[in-house]
Amino acid sequence: xxxxxxxxxxxxxxxxxxxxxxxxxxxxxxxxxxxxxxxxxxxxxxxxxxxxxxxxxxxxxxxxxxxxxxxxxxxxxxxxxxxxxxxxxxxxxxxxxxxxxxxxxxxxxxxxxxxxxxxxxxxxxxxxxxxxxxxxxxxxxxxxxxxxxxxxxxxxxxxxxxxxxxxxxxxxxxxxxxxxxxxxxxxxxxxxxxxxxxxxxxxxxxxxxxxxxxxxxxxxxxxxxxxxxxxxxxxxxxxxxxxxxxxxxxxxxxxxxxxxxxxxxxxxxxxxxxxxxxxxxxxxxxxxxxxxxxxxxxxxxxxxxxxxxxxxxxxxxxxxxxxxxxxxxxxxxxxxxxxxxxxxxxxxxxxxxxxxxxxxxxxxxxxxxxxxxxxxxxxxxxxx
Amino acid sequence: xxxxxxxxxxxxxxxxxxxxxxxxxxxxxxxxxxxxxxxxxxxxxxxxxxxxxxxxxxxxxxxxxxxxxxxxxxxxxxxxxxxxxxxxxxxxxxxxxxxxxxxxxxxxxxxxxxxxxxxxxxxxxxxxxxxxxxxxxxxxxxxxxxxxxxxxxxxxxxxxxxxxxxxxxxxxxxxxxxxxxxxxxxxxxxxxxxxxxxxxxxxxxxxxxxxxxxxxxxxxxxxxxxxxxxxxxxxxxxxxxxxxxxxxxxxxxxxxxxxxxxxxxxxxxxxxxxxxxxxxxxxxxxxxxxxxxxxxxxxxxxxxxxxxxxxxxxxxxxxxxxxxxx
Numbered sequence: 001x002x003x004x005x006x007x008x009x010x011x012x013x014x015x016x017x018x019x020x021x022x023x024x025x026x027x028x029x030x031x032x033x034x035x036x037x038x039x040x041x042x043x044x045x046x047x048x049x050x051x052x053x054x055x056x057x058x059x060x061x062x063x064x065x066x067x068x069x070x071x072x073x074x075x076x077x078x079x080x081x082x083x084x085x086x087x088x089x090x091x092x093x094x095x096x097x098x099x100x101x102x103x104x105x106x107x108x109x110x111x112x113x114x115x116x117x118x119x120x121x122x123x124x125x126x127x128x129x130x131x132x133x134x135x136x137x138x139x140x141x142x143x144x145x146x147x148x149x150x151x152x153x154x155x156x157x158x159x160x161x162x163x164x165x166x167x168x169x170x171x172x173x174x175x176x177x178x179x180x181x182x183x184x185x186x187x188x189x190x191x192x193x194x195x196x197x198x199x200x201x202x203x204x205x206x207x208x209x210x211x212x213x214x215x216x217x218x219x220x221x222x223x224x225x226x227x228x229x230x231x232x233x234x235x236x237x238x239x240x241x242x243x244x245x246x247x248x249x250x251x252x253x254x255x256x257x258x259x260x261x262x263x264x265x266x267x268x269x270x271x272x273x274x275x276x277x278x279x280x281x282x283x284x285x286x287x288x289x290x291x292x293x294x295x296x297x298x299x300x301x302x303x304x305x306x307x308x309x310x311x312x313x314x315x316x317x318x319x320x321x322x323x324x325x326x327x328x329x330x331x332x333x334x335x336x337x338x339x340x341x342x343x344x345x346x347x348x349x350x351x352x353x354x355x356x357x358x359x360x361x362x363x364x365x366x367x368x369x370x371x372x373x374x375x376x377x378x379x380x381x382x383x384x
Numbered sequence: 385x386x387x388x389x390x391x392x393x394x395x396x397x398x399x400x401x402x403x404x405x406x407x408x409x410x411x412x413x414x415x416x417x418x419x420x421x422x423x424x425x426x427x428x429x430x431x432x433x434x435x436x437x438x439x440x441x442x443x444x445x446x447x448x449x450x451x452x453x454x455x456x457x458x459x460x461x462x463x464x465x466x467x468x469x470x471x472x473x474x475x476x477x478x479x480x481x482x483x484x485x486x487x488x489x490x491x492x493x494x495x496x497x498x499x500x501x502x503x504x505x506x507x508x509x510x511x512x513x514x515x516x517x518x519x520x521x522x523x524x525x526x527x528x529x530x531x532x533x534x535x536x537x538x539x540x541x542x543x544x545x546x547x548x549x550x551x552x553x554x555x556x557x558x559x560x561x562x563x564x565x566x567x568x569x570x571x572x573x574x575x576x577x578x579x580x581x582x583x584x585x586x587x588x589x590x591x592x593x594x595x596x597x598x599x600x601x602x603x604x605x606x607x608x609x610x611x612x613x614x615x616x617x618x619x620x621x622x623x624x625x626x627x628x629x630x631x632x633x634x635x636x637x638x639x640x641x642x643x644x645x646x647x648x649x650x651x652x653x654x655x656x657x658x659x660x661x662x663x664x665x666x667x668x669x670x671x672x673x674x675x676x677x678x679x680x681x682x683x684x685x686x687x688x689x690x691x692x693x694x695x696x697x698x699x700x701x702x703x704x705x706x707x708x709x710x
Binding site: 126128132138139287290343346350 | 421423482485486489490491492493494495496497499500501502503504505506507508510511515637641644645648679680682683686687689690693694697
C-alpha cells in the first residue's frame with residue numbers, strides 16, 4: 001500500500017538503465033583490452049583486483065557500515081579465505097578440491113573464524129573491539145608465515161618436526177583453477193577449449209559474477225530484519241537491546257557474514273593469482289579496505305561499489321602505473337613515485353574525515369540527518 | 385652460574401631495556417587516551433621521528449665517533465632536548481591540524497584520521513630516509529661492565545665470581561638506556577601527580593566539561609598532553625637509535641603496536657599501568673625471542689593482548705569504570 005503515495009517511477013527508463021549497465025559490464029573487458037593495446041597499461045587485471053576489493057569492502061561495509069563495529073584486521077578473513085583455498089587446492093596436500101566447491105568451503109571457514117573471534121570479543125565496545133581485530137589481523141599472517149616449518153619441542157622431545165602447512169613466506173603455488181571439462185564434454189568441444197586459466201577476460205567475468213552474488217546478498221541483507229537490527233545496534237545499542245534486538249547475536253551475524261564475503265573473495269583472488277603469500281594480507285590491506293568503505297560512505301552498498309571501483313582502480317592504474325610513467329620518464333628519473341601512495345591515501349582519509357565525515361556517497365538516511373550524533377560521554381580518567 | 389641461568393639473566397636485562405623504551409612510548413598512548421579517548425595510532429611514528437630527527441641532527445654536527453668528553457656530557461643531552469622539542473611540536477601540530485577539528489565528531493572519525501596520519505608519516509619517512517634499513521652510527525661508547533675490574537672485585541666481595549659469566553653482558557649502553565628512561569618515567573608520574581597542570585590533566589580526563597566549567601583551559605591541557613607524549617616518544621626514538629644502531633621507516637608501527645599493547649595490558653588511561661605493562665611486554669618479548677623463537681613473538685604478544693581484552697578489559701591496574709564506558 002505504501003507505493004500509492006510514492007511518485008510514479010519512470011519504469012521504462014529504470015529498466016533501460018539496467019539494460020545499459022549490463023551492456024557496459026559485458027563490453028567493458030573488450031574496450032579495456034583495446035585500451036591496453038593503445039596505452040600499454042595493465043587495465044583488466046587491475047579492474048579485476050578492484051572488483052575483488054569491492055567484494056571485500058562489501059563484507060567490511062556490513063561490519064563497519066551497517067553494524068557500526070570497527071574492524072581494523074579485516075584482511076585476516078581475506079587471508080583465511082585465500083589460504084583455505086590454497087590448502088584445499090595446493091597439489092602438495094593432495095586434496096585438490098574443485099574450484100566451485102572450494103570457494104564455498106572457504107566462505108564457510110571464514111565465517112566460522114568470524115564467529116570464533118567474534119563470540120568472546122563482541123561484548124567489548126568501540127575501541128576495544130578495534131584493538132582485538134587489529135591483533136587478530138596481525139596474528140593470522142604471522143601464523144601463516146610460521147606454519148611453513150613448524151617444529152614443536154617440549155622438554156627436549158620433538159613432537160612435531162618440520163611440519164609444512166602453509167609453505168611459509170614462499171607462499172602456496174600453483175593453486176587450483178576452475179575446471180570446465182564437464183562443459184567441454186557437454187557441448188562436445190575439444191579438451192581444453194574452455195580452459196581459460198590465466199586469461200584476464202575470463203577472470204573479469206568470474207569476478208563480476210562473484211561480486212554480483214556478494215552485492216545481491218548485501219542488498220537483500222540491508223533491507224532485511226537483520227539489516228534493520230544492525231542499523232539499530234549501530235545507532236544505539238542500549239535502545240536496540242530494549243527493543244528486543246539481541247546485540248551479541250546480531251553483531252555476531254554481522255561478523256560472520258562479513259567474514260564469509262571476505263572468504264569467498266579471498267578464494268577467488270587466490271585462484272586468480274595462482275599463488276598466495278603472507279605479504280598479500282598485511283595491515284595495509286585492512287586499512288585500504290577501511291579507506292574504501294569510509295571514503296565511499298559507510299553503510300551505503302552502492303556507494304561502496306562505486307567508490308571501491310574508483311579507489312582501487314585509481315590505486316592500481318593511476319598511482320601504480322600512469323604516475324610513475326609520467327614522472328620517471330622525464331621529471332624525476334630516480335624517484336620511486338609509488339612511495340607517495342600512502343601519502344595520498346593518508347591525506348585523503350584525513351581530508352574526508354574533517355570535511356565530509358559521512359563519505360562521498362553516503363546512504364540516503366544519513367544524508368538527511370542534520371547533526372552528527374553526540375560524542376560518547378566521558379567518565380574514564382588518567383589515574384596514577 | 386649455569387648456562388641456563390646466565391641466559392635467563394641476560395634475557396631479564398634485555399627485557400628491562402625493551403620495557404624501558406616501550407614505557408616512554410606507552411605513556412603517550414595512555415595520556416592521550418585518558419584525556420580525549422583517542423587511540424592515537426600515529427603515536428608510534430613519533431618514536432620513529434625521534435630516531436630520524438636525532439640522526440639528522442647528529443649528522444649535521446658530525447661529532448667524533450664514539451662521543452667522549454664534553455661531547456658526551458653536553459652535546460648528547462643537548463641533542464636529546466632538541467629532539468624532544470621537535471617531536472613534541474610535531475605531535476602538537478598533528479593534533480591541531482588533524483584531530484582538533486574532530487573533537488566533537490563520533491569516535492570513529494579521529495581514530496581513522498590517526499590511521500591516516502600514521503600512514504602519511506611512514507610514507508614521508510620512506511621518502512626522507514629511504515625504504516631500507518637506516519644505520520645509526522655508534523655514537524655512544526660501548527663498554528661491558530661484566531669485564532670491568534672494579535665490578536669483578538665488587539662482586540667477589542659479595543661472594544660472586546662473575547668472571548665465569550660469559551653469556552651475560554651489561555654495557556654502558558644498557559646503563560645509558562635505563563638512566564634516561566627510568567628518571568623520565570618517574571618525572572612524568574610526578575608531573576601528573578604533583579603539579580597544577582598535572583592536576584588539570586586528571587580533571588580533564590575525568591570530565592572534560594566539568595573541568596572547563598572550573599576554569600581549566602581544556603584546549604591548552606590537551607595541547608600539553610600531546611606535546612609531552614610526543615617529546616617522550618621522541619627521546620625514546622633517539623635512545624633506542626643509540627642503543628640498537630639501526631632502524632627503518634616502519635619501526636614506529638612495530639614499536640607503537642607493542643607500546644599500545646603495554647598500555648592496554650596495564651589499563652589504558654592509567655599512567656602506572658602503562659609503565660608496568662611496558663616492562664611486562666618487554667620481558668615477554670625477550671623471553672619469547674629466546675625460548676620460543678623470535679618469529680613467534682608477535683603471535684605471543686597479540687595473543688596475550690586478545691586474552692587480556694577478553695578476560696580483563698580494564699587491564700591489570702585499570703578501574704572498572706573503563707569497561708562501563710567502552
